[in-house]
Amino acid sequence: MFDLITNKDSNVKNDVLSGITVALALVPEAVAFAFVAGVEPMVGLYAAFMMGLITSAVGGRPGMISGATGAMAVVMVALVAQHGVQYLFAAVILAGLLQLMFGVFKLGKFIRLVPYPVMLGFVNGLAIVIFLAQLGQFKVLDGLGDHVWMQGETLYLMLGLVALTMAIIFFLPKLTTAVPASLVAIVGVTALVHGLDLEARTVIDFVRDMLPADQKAAATLAGELPSFSIPMVPFSLETLYIVLPTSIILALVGLIESLLTLSLIDEMTDTRGHGNRECLGQGLANTVNGFFGGMGGCAMIGQSMININSGGRGRLSGITAALVLLGFILFAAPLLEMIPLAALVGVMFIVVIGTFEWASFRIIRGINKEDAFVLFLVTAVTVIADLAIAVVVGVIVSALVFAWKHATHINARTHTDDDGWKVYELEGPLFFGSVLHFKDLFDPKNDPQDVVIDFNESRVWDSSGIDAIDGLADKYKVQGKKLHIRHISPECRELMTKAQGYVEMNLNEDPRYHIATDKLD
Known part of the structure; x- marks a missing residue:
């Protein structure tokens, strides 16, 4: 795997240069995801600018890049197709408010519940998704307006430029780390293509292929500053009914992808981001998007990896990326439009190689x-x-x-004490999954008059465990016998005390053992 950690300490030069690199890589992604969602390219570019700027400034993970993403774009398609882009803006605002609530109530911490195998699967899956997304750049329009795979010289030129880009990114850091290798590769390949007048597909060619025939000639990435506007939708319960399902999904998808990306960057940079603050940052960014004509978004693992790989560690890197992207839109769209797609594909292929957890193949041999x-x-x-x-x-x-x-890990050692009481020394957790195994451990019919369950090495975790004890006590009661509980933990005692309203238990101190006893009436 390529080393994504080129510098653990952030500085202004690295952040600025890395931000410029990220800005260039954001363009085709933002445009592509705008088309996926069924909106104009500028809606995606505005989202990339606003998401990147706000989350970098106030979010919980310096160095992480946010923008328009495919995960959220696919959720938007149906809403835009049925009700139009104004309803999308309303849905993005509501999704942002929901994310703000996640941050206010500090729910970001629950990302820690995601197991390590799930994290590995997430990383590998996204690497494959990023790779598959780049294959679309190897298609061109035929005479019938259909996208077909490149062939002949066009394909060979594309592959050659991709390989050149990847070679520069891989070998340049061995010579110097003064400037990000990805930036050098993009600028160098762009200069080569236009200096030699090569027939290579550029960013504007990609945009034109996405537009209807009557709009191709006027295609441009030039734009103006996004302006404030309240979505033109009726303020009614019917509107809420329309946008709420989409908003909930957008909020959850955005937070899950952002918080998992945050955890991944934490691990790579040996630093610690703040999940709850990131929820607030994502929420604020999406809310602003809805009021300023953006499609919203979340953290982007591909662009975040480019930033990390290029040395971007501080908030300045994301802020720079957003401002440079806006600068291109306002003042230098022609420069943006002339970048060869092969250069950006090469950068993303390096991201794929660096993102995929190749060690997971070795890990699989050592895990269950x-x-x-x-x-x-x-x-x-x-x-x-x-x-x-x-x-x-x-x-x-x-x-x-x-x-x-854990359901199969509950068992008991038995012995008879000096008074003739049979003692079951329980081992393992008692919860809903282990209840059946727990019940099979006992023999109420053949046990002596007094039976003790010793919880010294066990715990009761839920109401199913309490109900299982209560049911077992009933069985002993039917046999005219008594069931006692020994060495109950304070947590279990509290749980059992709360349960007295729906199970027949009376917890007393047993003077003989100085323990809690289940005394049957």
Whole structure:
């Protein structure tokens, strides 16, 4: 794997140069995702500018880049197609407000519940998604207006320029790290293409291919400052009914992708971001997007990796990327339009190589088959469906695997004490998953008059465990016998005390053992 950590300490020069590199790489992504969502290219570019600027300034992870993303764009398609772009802006505002609430109530911490195999699957899945997205740049329009794969000299030129870009990025840091290799590669390949007048596809060619025939000639990335505007939708419950489902999904997808990217960058840079603050930053950015004509977005793992790889560590890198992107839109769109797509594809291919966790192949040989299954499952679902579904599926499957493993880990050692009482020394957690195994450990019919369950090496974790004890106590009561509880923990005592409203338990101190006792009436 290529080393993405070229410099652990942020400085102004690295942040500025890295920001310029990121700004160039943001353009085709923003334009492509705008078309995916069914909106104009400028809506995607405005989103990239506003998301990048606001999250970099007030978010919880310096060095992380946010912008218009495919994960959120696919959620927007149906709303835009059915109700128009103004409803999209309203949905983005509401999604931003929901994300702000996540931050206010400090719910970002729950990203820590994502297991490591799910994180590996997330990283590998996104690397594959980024790679597949770049393959679209190898298609051109035929005479019938259909996208077909490049052939002949066009294909060879594209592959050669991609390879040249990747070679510059890989070998230049071995000679000097004074400037980001990705920036040198983009500028160098652009100069080569136009200096030799090569017939290579450029950014503006990509934009034209996305537009209807009557709009191709006027295609441009030039624009003006985004202006404030309240979405032109009726302020009614009907509007809320229309946009709320989309807003909820946008908010969750955006936060999941952003917080997982934050965790990944934390690990790579050996630093610590702030999840709750990032929720606030993402929420504020999306809310502003809706009022200023942007399609919203979230953290972008590809561009974030470019930033990290280029030495960007501070907030200045993201702010620079956003301002440079705006500068190109306002003053230098022709320079942006002339960049060869091959240069940007080469940069993204390096990102794919650096993002994919190649060590996971070695890890699979050393971990259990359940974790390996979760890793492959999350990777596959990320590629086939989307990130949010993949993470949810991965967490659920991991939780079920965890519950099943611990359900079979409950057992008991038995002995008879000096008074003839049979003692069950319980080991393992008692919760909903282990209840059946717990019940099978006891023999109420053949046990003596007094039976003790010793919880010295066990804990009751939920109401299912309490109900299982209560049901077991009833069985002993039917046999005319008593069930006692020994060495109960303070947490279990509190849980049992709260449960007295719906289970027949009376916890007393047993003077014989100085322990909690289940005294049956």
